[in-house]
Amino acid sequence: MSVAWVRLVLDLDEFDEGPRLSRLDRCREAGTGFTTMAALGDTPEHRRALYELNRTCSADIPGRGAFYTYEEYLAQRIATPTYDPEGIVLALDRGDWIGMAATSIRPEGYAFSEMTGVLAAHRGRGVSLAMKLLAIRFARSRGARVLRTVHHPGNTVAIAMNRRLGFIDDVPADGA
Incomplete structure (x- = not known):
């Protein structure tokens, strides 16, 4: 039985982050820090830590x-032209990696949200x-003008979060 994946897209030209900045501020005020792999250093040790975080967060994805x-x-x-x-983006709690959001820029000119995940003990904040x-x-x-993502239909929490941000169904140009 095939899965009808949920394909979503966000128009980055129209997206207004202003109303949502309070969420970022509240996380920072609660002690969550944010950085990037580039800022920390794209080292073998950090790549291993990213792998472990991604693997742990991915375990809850339906159909994974x-x-x-x-x-x-x-x-x-990692060893791809789009990495x-x-x-x-990494979320930190007292220096511990608690979440990650991996985004790539595709040769076709759009951005793709590869994975966004938070360790279970830190969810809901x-x-x-x-x-x-x-x-x-x-x-x-x-320079991306759209951000795309794909979810298993059972990943309702991630789908709902993306829809709250303004993502809509991504319908192919041919309508298929």
Whole structure:
């Protein structure tokens, strides 16, 4: 049985982050810090930590299946032309990595939200939304005019968060 993936798109030209900045401020006031892989250093040690965080956060995604091995992760997510350490937003709690939002710029000119996830113990505080705002800033800084993402239909929390930000259904030009 095939899955009808939920494909969403956000018009970055129309997106107004202003009404949502309070979420970012509240997270910071509560002690959550934000940085990027580039700012921390795109080192082998940080790549391993990113892999472990991504693997842990991905375990809750419906229909995810087995996660990559570390070698597969490096080959398919890091050693690609679209990987940019500036596009990896990390959420920190007392120095510990608690969340990540990975965004890439595709050769076709749009940005793609690869993964946004927060460790279970830190969910429900708006960290995902705050990281997504920073990911949107990254996409805009690279000249992207739209941000796309794809979700399993059972990932209702992620879909709802993206819709709150203004993502709409991404219908292919041919309507298929």
